[in-house]
Amino acid sequence: MRLRRASIADIPFLMSTERQPGYDRLVGRFTEQEHIANLADATAAYQIALGDDGHGLGFVFFRDLDDAHNNLYIKRVIVAAPDQGVGTAMMRLALDWAFSEAGAQRIWLTHLPENLRARALYTKLGFQQEGVLRHAYGKTDGTRGDLMQMSLLKSEWAEIRVREIQIGLD
Template sequence: MLLRLATLDDIPAILALERTPMAREFVGQWSEDRHRATLAGGNARYFVSETDWGEVQGYAILRGLQESSLAIELKRIVIAVPERGLGRRMLKEVMRIAFCELGAHRLFLDVYEDNARARHPYESLGFQYEGLMREAARREDHWCNLCLMSILETEYN
């Protein structure tokens, strides 16, 4: 099994992944309390991928599960070691979960405009560029643009 539902016990590992140098550049930094509240609330699901020996090697967050629009947001996908295909495999599984298990009509995300490493697998798996959100996120001492991307159920199938 590539992904399992995360529990509150996974929060320390999720925080550690989020705070790696590479993730800090492209992933928002949430507090432990915010992760706990989001995980415990009913509008999001966290998924983790583990090594054979049980170490968390990646996580993903889906939000908007209680929205009537059936639009689910892929809020985060973070992996410990890039360039090994885990992120792509996790993304494919998250897409399957969103459309086949959760009944999404639309799966959407935002990604830093300068994060080509992340944008490539989204595009190659069918996500479409919807527009630029100008200076929508703050990174260190400057504002950054975010690209809004989505894939529809009909495009996934």
Template sequence: MTMLRLARDQDAAFITEVWTRAENAMFLPPPDPGEVVEHIVLGHAFLWTAPDRPLGFATINLWDPGNDGISVIAMDRPGNGAGREFLSALVDHLFADPGTNRVGLDTAADNHRAMAVFARLGFVAEGMFRECWRRPDGLWVDCPHFSILRREWLARKG
């Protein structure tokens, strides 16, 4: 059985290793020094776990009251559908706070797998952050932004 839980100090190595993998460098800016530990200390880092191992992680930003953002989400072994289940559980968790009205996130414009997951979960494309970060190869990346509102999420959940 998989579950969502807050990341702990001992999870920092897993989060850092997945976040900084070469295959993720195309879609995720690298963490700043100390960023992983800071997310854990603030209670802004989550793990998606199986009984025997972590499957993925996410970090969140609390932009404004009622407006949460998922800053990073990555899976240990992408492509098996676990990411959609993880994102759904994370959004459920964020909307469990009655003050949260909106959850937003973005990705690299060529991360088609992520955008398909966002669409399947009901996220709406809001616009494009043009050339929002530079990849290790020096190319600038556009980042489409998506969000879902509490009422939309609850309507989908039935």
């Protein structure tokens, strides 16, 4: 698996991946125009995970690349085929990119409390829960929902990667 930055040509993949059943409820979805605007935004980056055959496996969407304090926000993490280990491998590569190439000192994200798959992934990768953003999310049914906020520091990620290398995960 490898990552590459997305381009306008990737919009069909981005849209089809985030339009899988249930994803709109758990992670949301952008319109084509929103994807175009995000791709044109110098403060944002889509990192697409590609398999050995070059096909897209998923993507991570980062925001705030220009943050004065080097806090990057992960807005969206989506895989084309859940529960096959793609998310973990993709996120490892994305976090390596964010900390080494994008200059992040801290990466933060939010997720719905009921998105247990996301929480398990982020916890496995070393993210720490910071708190609850009460009624911060407008759901598709018109109700409001809480968001769980988590973060990972560059120093924590460096320690995790050393341990992973020692046990042969890298």
